[in-house]
Amino acid sequence: QLRAQGPWHCIIHAAGLLHGPHGMPEKRLSQLNYAQMEATFRTNTFGPALVLAHFAPLLPKQGRGVLAVLSAKVGSIGDNRLGGWYSYRASKAALNMLVKTASIEVARTHPQAVLVALHPGTVNSVLSAPFNGAEIGRPAADAAGDMLRVLDGLPAEETGSFYAYSGDKLPW
Structure with missing residues (x-):
């Protein structure tokens, strides 16, 4: 049905999971568990x-x-200085690789397409609530x-990139 209504000029996937029924983000290797990892990768990747x-x-x-897909700065391998949050970081790093890889393939048939991973920053939301999101986050409408x-400002040459809400390009 959507194909018949297209083409679509802007598609944004905005789902994400940081914590849930299987627990909070893991701070140490000893906290890794399959159910939490699976749930996180199902949603984020x-x-x-x-x-x-x-x-x-x-x-x-x-x-x-x-x-565009919403990723997270903590999914940057090059920017990881704190460790922890194993499943979330790994799921977003994997998502970034999928965007990069898909951008190469899609450019062959859609040369002006821009596939991009976006870091929204800390947003006052259910996802950030346990981490002082209401205090340090900003409204969803601003993000x-x-x-x-x-x-709006990304040219086709930036397909397969990772950007922050500020316009800064982020390292993989």
Whole structure:
């Protein structure tokens, strides 16, 4: 049904899981457990991967189209100085690799497509609540506006990149 209504010029996948019924983010290796890892990867990696697979073909073949997924700065391997949060970090790093890899393939048929991973910053939300999100986070509307401004400014040459809401390019 969506294909018939397209092409789609802006698709954003905004799901994420940091904590839930299986526990809080792991601070140490000894806290790793399969159920938590599986739930985190299902939400943060496998779901967005299927969105990439099914929705990237709906972008315009001629002209610019954007497909963005929400990642996290803690998914940057190059920026990891604190450790911890094993499942969340690894799931977002894997998501970043999927975006990069998909961008290479999609560029062959959609040369003006921009596939990008976005870090929204700390947002006042259920995800950040246990980590003082209400105090250190910002309103979701502000984060969304900032990310849309970043997306508006990205040329096709930036496909497969990782950006923060501020417009800063993040290291893998």
